[in-house]
């Protein structure tokens with residue numbers, strides 16, 4: 001048996017059982033990963049941060065998964081932040097390590113080769129909003145309340161919020177959100193570019209799933225290359241970013257998917273991508 005076949009066998013046996021996560025994969029390969037800490041509005045303690053990281057890494061490797069929807073369990077909260085009770089006893093070194101631990105988990109989401117979409121209902125505050133900001137796309141229910149309230153606790157955002165919000169919505173919006181600590185509506189978050197779409201609560205899953213299916217229907221190698229080029233491009237200057245883009249664009253011409261996509265266009269039919 002080849003190593004690839006052995007790996008496939010192992011992956012088929014994978015059962016997704018993390019104590020504070022709900023994970024299921026539907027027939028279209030859309031994985032729903034929900035943080036589930038009902039007693040704490042899904043707040044992120046160190047334990048659940050580690051579980052999310054493991055889950056993302058396993059879903060990224062699972063051939064049965066084509067896109068990931070990240071959410072919170074229940075209607076009231078996406079995630080209400082880092083776990084304040086757990087942080088209360090931290091000393092500065094604990095807090096610094098926790099910040100790095102959270103940042104690394106969020107970087108793993110951002111670097112995931114499959115699209116990760118945050119589906120936001122209710123509160124997405126502090127570390128909860130930071131979790132959503134690390135996802136590639138965000139769909140919010142009209143019930144969502146988003147914000148970075150850390151300054152009200154005498155803290156600052158510690159899971160990348162000071163950096164990602166500035167990059168996503170610009171420094172003026174980031175300063176207003178971080179310095180006031182206010183909660184903002186889904187509509188306002190959409191107006192300033194923090195979320196991609198806002199929908200009524202009963203349409204939240206179908207809209208988010210539809211978006212996931214649309215991305216999953218495109219050439220998987222191209223989707224992965226686009227995600228990576230955008231992510232890495234945000235960390236370098238324009239000319240270096242364009243160089244990354246040209247390299248990735250060139251690499252696409254070595255894929256079977258590119259040949260199939262172009263051929264299908266010329267033959268006026270739908271492409272059948274292999275992810276190769």
Ligand code: CAA
Pocket residue numbers: 039040041043080081082083084085102123125126127128130149150153155156157158159161
């Ligand atoms: N950490 C730990 N527990 C939390 C929590 C959090 N972030 N958010 C809510 N909870 C708990 C509450 O303590 C409460 O527990 P009990 O029932 O045992 O008292 C339970 O969840 C329900 O919450 P509330 O009773 O407060 O619900 P509410 O409807 O009155 O208020 C809320 C909802 C406005 C979201 C309020 O819970 C709240 O303000 N939560 C904290 C939000 C926050 O400040 N987040 C930032 C955390 S710091 C951070 O995230 C740092 C970072 O960047 C890494």
